[in-house]
Structures are given as structure tokens and as C-alpha cells.
Amino acid sequence: AQTVTQSQPEMSVQEAETVTLSCTYDTSESDYYLFWYKQPPSRQMILVIRQEAYKQQNATENRFSVNFQKAAKSFSLKISDSQLGDAAMYFCAQETSGSRLTFGEGTQLTVNP
Amino acid sequence: SAVISQKPSRDICQRGTSLTIQCQVDSQVTMMFWYRQQPGQSLTLIATANQGSEATYESGFVIDKFPISRPNLTFSTLTVSNMSPEDSSIYLCSVDSGRALNTQYFGPGTRLTVL
Numbered sequence: 686a687q688t689v690t691q692s693q694p695e696m697s698v699q700e701a702e703t704v705t706l707s708c709t710y711d712t713s714e715s716d717y718y719l720f721w722y723k724q725p726p727s728r729q730m731i732l733v734i735r736q737e738a739y740k741q742q743n744a745t746e747n748r749f750s751v752n753f754q755k756a757a758k759s760f761s762l763k764i765s766d767s768q769l770g771d772a773a774m775y776f777c778a779q780e781t782s783g784s785r786l787t788f789g790e791g792t793q794l795t796v797n798p
Numbered sequence: 799s800a801v802i803s804q805k806p807s808r809d810i811c812q813r814g815t816s817l818t819i820q821c822q823v824d825s826q827v828t829m830m831f832w833y834r835q836q837p838g839q840s841l842t843l844i845a846t847a848n849q850g851s852e853a854t855y856e857s858g859f860v861i862d863k864f865p866i867s868r869p870n871l872t873f874s875t876l877t878v879s880n881m882s883p884e885d886s887s888i889y890l891c892s893v894d895s896g897r898a899l900n901t902q903y904f905g906p907g908t909r910l911t912v913l
Contacts, residue, residue, distance in 0.1 A: 722904075727906075728835075728906070728907045728909070729904065729906050729907065730892075730907075731904075732799070732902075732903065735901055776841070783854070784831075784894050784902070785831070785843050785846065786843065786902055787843075789840060
């Protein structure tokens with residue numbers, strides 16, 4: 686079975702600083718997709734960033750970037766220049782066969798002004 | 799990305815009753831998914847709903863408890879049957895769509911409380 690692990694239940698960062706959220710996963714597949722989703726108190730799941738496993742280049746979306754280490758099965762999210770609106774629960778997810786998503790336990794991010 | 803709506807946004811129900819949640823997408827999609835998010839927990843996939851075929855349920859979820867319909871390529875329903883307080887959760891639908899394939903976009907969720 687696929688597993689996704691987020692070892693940091695909570696993280697905090699000062700506004701304008703940088704924070705990294707960790708994620709590891711376990712899969713026997715060679716081609717797959719990894720995602721970070723953000724869930725603010727409104728409970729809407731918002732796609733933050735996407736990484737294709739066959740691409741060695743790390744994905745970047747504005748202030749959000751990933752450090753994808755395929756051999757180590759690690760997929761961390763870096764948020765630069767943190768803003769108050771970044772405060773949310775962040776979920777790491779892996780796409781498994783049949784396009785199903787397996788989610789990690791989540792990391793609650795607090796941004797301090 | 800697709801625009802996804804869910805109805806109702808929230809509901810409070812009595813145990814033993816059933817609730818049907820609707821999911822509407824603004825474009826035709828092949829695959830739709832239903833997830834459950836119990837209080838303080840992560841998301842767990844309930845089933846995959848494909849148009850024209852029976853839904854595929856994940857381990858621990860059965861059709862009698864969570865019947866799903868998928869009458870066309872833009873709409874699906876999830877029914878939570880014979881509810882108990884343990885069914886109190888957020889239920890989310892998602893679709894595999896958009897310009898980026900293999901990417902799921904989520905509806906706003908339905909917050910269900912069972913008394």
C-alpha cells in the first residue's frame with residue numbers, strides 16, 4: 686500500500702521569512718505524481734504545486750518550490766517570503782494507480798506577523 | 799481548472815437518516831472522486847465514480863453505506879446512508895481535469911454533523 690508521511694504536525698514562521706514542510710512517501714512505482722495541497726479554515730482544498738516523478742527539475746510556482754529527491758522518496762515544500770494568507774493546513778499527496786490520491790496527515794502552518 | 803460546486807455546504811442530521819450530497823462540475827470530466835475528512839484528520843478516498851459504470855470503492859467503504867450515482871459527465875451524488883455520529887465529517891468531491899493531467903481539483907466540501 687502507498688503511504689505518505691508528514692512528520693511535522695505543526696510549523697510556524699515569521700511573516701516574510703522562509704519555511705520548509707517535509708514529506709516522505711513510499712511507492713514501488715517508477716512513474717507517479719506528487720502534490721501539495723493547502724486547506725485554509727474554509728476547508729477548500731487548493732492545489733499549491735505539482736511534481737512529475739520522471740522530471741528531475743524541481744517544480745516552482747511563484748513563492749512555492751519543492752525539493753524532490755526521488756531516490757530518498759522525499760518531497761518537501763519551501764514557502765518563501767511567507768504571507769499571512771499562507772496560514773493553513775498543508776497536505777502532501779501522491780497519485781497512485783487509477784488516479785487515486787493518498788494523503789499525508791497534514792502540517793498546520795502558522796504565520797506570525 | 800474546473801469549477802466545482804457541492805450541495806449542501808453543510809447539514810445537521812439525525813442518526814438513522816440518509817443524506818445525498820451533490821457534486822456539479824462546469825465541464826465534462828471522466829473521473830470524479832469522493833473523499834471523507836473526519837474531524838482533525840486527513841482525507842481518505844471513499845470511491846471513484848466513472849460515468850456509465852459502477853463506482854469503485856476503497857477498502858473499508860461499501861456501496862450499501864455510500865451509494866454513488868454518476869448519471870453524466872458533469873454530475874455525481876454521494877449518499878451517506880443510515881447515518882451515525884461516526885459519519886460526522888467533511889465530504890469532498892474532486893475531478894481529474896484541467897490542463898494539467900493527473901491533477902485533481904476539489905469542490906468546497908460538505909460539512910455533515912450527525913446527532
